[in-house]
Amino acid sequence: xxxxxxxxxxxxxxxxxxxxxxxxxxxxxxxxxxxxxxxxxxxxxxxxxxxxxxxxxxxxxxxxxxxxxxxxxxxxxxxxxxxxxxxxxxxxxxxxxxxxxxxxxxxxxxxxxx
Amino acid sequence: xxxxxxxxxxxxxxxxxxxxxxxxxxxxxxxxxxxxxxxxxxxxxxxxxxxxxxxxxxxxxxxxxxxxxxxxxxxxxxxxxxxxxxxxxxxxxxxxxxxxxxxxxxxxxxxxx
Numbered sequence: 001x002x003x004x005x006x007x008x009x010x011x012x013x014x015x016x017x018x019x020x021x022x023x024x025x026x027x028x029x030x031x032x033x034x035x036x037x038x039x040x041x042x043x044x045x046x047x048x049x050x051x052x053x054x055x056x057x058x059x060x061x062x063x064x065x066x067x068x069x070x071x072x073x074x075x076x077x078x079x080x081x082x083x084x085x086x087x088x089x090x091x092x093x094x095x096x097x098x099x100x101x102x103x104x105x106x107x108x109x110x111x112x113x114x
Numbered sequence: 115x116x117x118x119x120x121x122x123x124x125x126x127x128x129x130x131x132x133x134x135x136x137x138x139x140x141x142x143x144x145x146x147x148x149x150x151x152x153x154x155x156x157x158x159x160x161x162x163x164x165x166x167x168x169x170x171x172x173x174x175x176x177x178x179x180x181x182x183x184x185x186x187x188x189x190x191x192x193x194x195x196x197x198x199x200x201x202x203x204x205x206x207x208x209x210x211x212x213x214x215x216x217x218x219x220x221x222x223x224x225x226x227x
Contacts (some may be wrong), residue, residue, distance in 0.1 A: 003126075008120065014225075026204040032212065032213060034215055036218075041202075041221070041223065042144055042221065043120075043204055043206075043218035043219050043220045043221050044204070044206075044218040045217040045218075046216070049213065049215055051212070055226075061172075081183075090158065094216075096212055098163075098167050099146060099148075099163040099164070099171055100146050100163075100165075100169075100208055100212075100214075101148065101160050101163050101173075102206075102209065102216050103160075104157070104158040106156060106157055107156050107157070107158075108141075
């Protein structure tokens with residue numbers, strides 16, 4: 001079965017410090033990986049994706065993610081966290097033989113304190 | 115540019131009443147369309163997806179149904195709501211091409227009382 005796991009329910013970071021939100025995946029074939037952010041009572045916003053090519057992917061709002069095939073990971077990173085980055089983050093894998101649906105991890109709550 | 119509209123934003127319905135949530139997409143044609151439900155502010159569960167008019171795939175057996183009467187319109191329905199149907203419902207669209215992200219609407223908060 002194809003799945004995504006986010007091992008941390010919550011990540012706490014001080015403003016200005018680097019942040020990492022972890023994601024591991026289990027898929028057959030080449031993975032199509034995505035990160036989304038959700039603010040309270042809002043829909044999900046697309047941050048970045050990995051399809052092929054460079055293992056370091058850059059996205060919106062200064063976020064980037066590192067694809068590691070040997071560790072089956074796709075961790076989200078940002079060099080310097082902002083209080084406004086506090087939100088719920090989801091990692092997802094896209095399944096193309098099933099209508100292109102996204103399978104999501106359980107989400108990680110990021111809290112950035114001033 | 116493409117936009118997705120989802121309404122209503124909030125809805126309070128009694129148990130046993132019908133439900134109709136609507137989602138429309140503008141600025142694209144032949145999108146893939148999806149309905150997700152988010153319970154307890156976390157896990158996202160795919161309910162239905164559609165790759166074309168009249169083509170609906172159901173992921174989870176339940177008392178909900180979906181229809182796609184037009185290319186860019188996706189409707190989520192129920193004949194009789196249950197308490198367990200409460201949640202945050204999200205519509206999304208994507209281009210069919212591989213690598214295209216899903217784009218989500220702002221969601222409908224449904225409370226069944």
